[in-house]
Amino acid sequence: MTKQDVRAAIGWVAIVIFSPLLGALFYFFAGINRIRQERVSQQRVLQDHDLMLIERLVIKQSLPEWPHEFAALRRAGDSIARYKLLRGNSVELLDGGDQTYPAMLEAIADAKKSIAMQSYIFDHDRMGVRIAQALIDAHNRGVEIRVLIDAVGAKYSRPPITRMLMKGGVPTARFLPTAIGMRLAYANLRSHRKLLVIDGELALAGGMNIREGFTTEFGQNKMTRDTHFRIRGPATRQLMDSFAHEWEFTTKERLDGVQWFNSVNNVVQDANTPVRVVTSGPDRTLGANQSMVMAALSVAQHHVRIQSPYFLPDIVLIGALVTAARRGVIVDVVIPGNNNLKLVSAAMDAQLDQLVGAGVRIWKSTGTFDHSKLMAVDGLWSYAGSSNLDPRSLRLNFELDLEMYDQQMAHTIESRIDETIETSNRVTLESLRSKPFSIQLRNRLIWLASPYL
Structure with missing residues (x-):
């Protein structure tokens, strides 16, 4: 029922x-799914002047000089996502931990009023300790701080970083702890979001956890690659609203006030990137990320580029990818040749023939593992964040993504994916069928468990 x-x-x-x-x-x-039974208010209280400013920033019509199909995509986003598409933002792609972690540390050091931080994994390693100490220092100088870490992700290192943070006085919570009692029923539902909001004005969001292996300083030639984004503008209010909702769900504490929600009149001069925050999860936003991807595939006219570390689309999403390819759209999908999760890699191989046989170009990257989750359409529209294209991200996890209508950002993401393709190996039906039957059978058996990998 x-x-x-x-x-x-x-x-x-x-x-x-x-x-x-x-x-x-x-x-x-x-x-x-017990999450849907938990009701927490979805929006912060807005003052009248904020409502008027938001109304002026919402994009309601076709974007000037853009193909008409993107107006349909914008309308689809309005009905899929909780938030509206807002103009007046600046967005910068940060390539890997070498750019992202220094940006985080600088932002934390510059914080005056508040810091909201959320991560799936926050390791107690050399980089994790460095960021945790920066948060403690900010707390000691009077900045209000809230840190939310997924309960399962917090266990990736020992001792957990939560002990250091709480000992330093930083208010810290674990999302859906599962150790005792009925909370075990939530063990399969995780918060996969990665977010840092400073003073309600600056935000960093994307796919990066906090782990030293994402830097050349500690990972060296085995460094894991990833992408993150630095955002200024009214979209930061949407990001902060997302954090406040999960913080209230977890702790019952409601975050309000100008220290958390700066005026939406935070339009960046000489920057006008339309951005929409897309939250998804096993609640009222179930399947929002998949719906956004499918809507974009339906309007694509020329080229779709996708990069995902865990690529296990269901039959509906496979159908959308195949349909785009059969319409004449070039569809390139980049997945890791060397995956950090071997079971997921085996399950991925088990269904690639459905895509390759229909004209979707699948590429396996060489070199170190790349954890990036990126999508670009026709050099105009891009989508990036924490969502993988697998059942866990699309139905079980709480995810956070950015929808961006910006030609420069789309070109930046396309260039990054194209550079990876240049050194990748293309998957063909022949290469898939040449594997020993025992390997193919193993992959199909693992594929049966793909909804829970």
């Missing part, structure tokens, strides 16, 4: 029928 996907309903019914006791217990913990 509650499942929207007939395959999920059939699967759970089969599990319970064939194993009435263990199957029912497994469904009780992993199959029931």
Whole structure:
């Protein structure tokens, strides 16, 4: 009565029928979406002057000199996402930890009133300690700080960084702790968002966790690659609203006031990038990220470029990618040749033939692992953030992405993906079929568990 996907309903019914006791217990913990039953207010209170300013910044009509199909994409975004597309932003791509972590440290050091930080993984390693100490120093000089770390992600290192932060007086919370009691029922639902908001004016968001292996200083020639974004402008209010919602959900503390939500009259001079924040998760925003990707695929006319470390699209998304390719759109998808999650890599290989056979160009990158999640369409529109194109990101995780209508940013993302393609190996039907049958069978068996990898 509650499942929207007939395959999920059939699967759970089969599990319970064939194993009435263990199957029912497994469904009780992993199959029931209790998040939707938790109600927390979605928007902060806006003053009248803020409402008027937002109204002026919302893009309601076709973007000047843009193809008409992007007006349809903007309308689709208005109906899919919680937030509206706002003009007056500046967005800068930060390439890897060598650019992102110094930007974080500089922003924390410059904070005057507030710092809101959220991460899936915040390791207690040399880089994690460096950032944690910067947060403690900011707290000691009177800056209001809130740090939210996913409960599962917090366990990636020992001892967890939460101990250092709390010992230093920084208000810190774990999203959906699962150690005791009924919270075990939430173990499969994680917050995958990565966000830093300073004084309600500056934000850094994207795909990067806090781990020393993302820098040449510590990772050296095995450094993991990734991308993050520095945002100024009214979109920072949307990002802060997203954080405040999850903080209230986790701690019941409501964050309001100018120290957290600076006036939306934060338009950056000489910058007019339209940006929309897209939140998604197993609540009222279920499937928002997948819907945005599919809407973009439906309007693409020339070229779609996608980079994803974990690429396990469901049959609906596969259909959208294949349809775009059959319409004559060039669809390039870059995935890691050397994946950090071997089971996910095997499951990915199991379904690539469905895409390659229909004309989608799949590329396996060489070199070190790249954790970036990027998409660009026709050199005009781009989409980036924390969402992978796999069942966990599209249905189970809480994710945070940026939709950007900016030609320069789209070209920057396209250039980055094209540079990776130049040194990548193209996947063909022949290369997939040449693998030993035992490997193909193994991959298909692992693929059966792909919704939970």
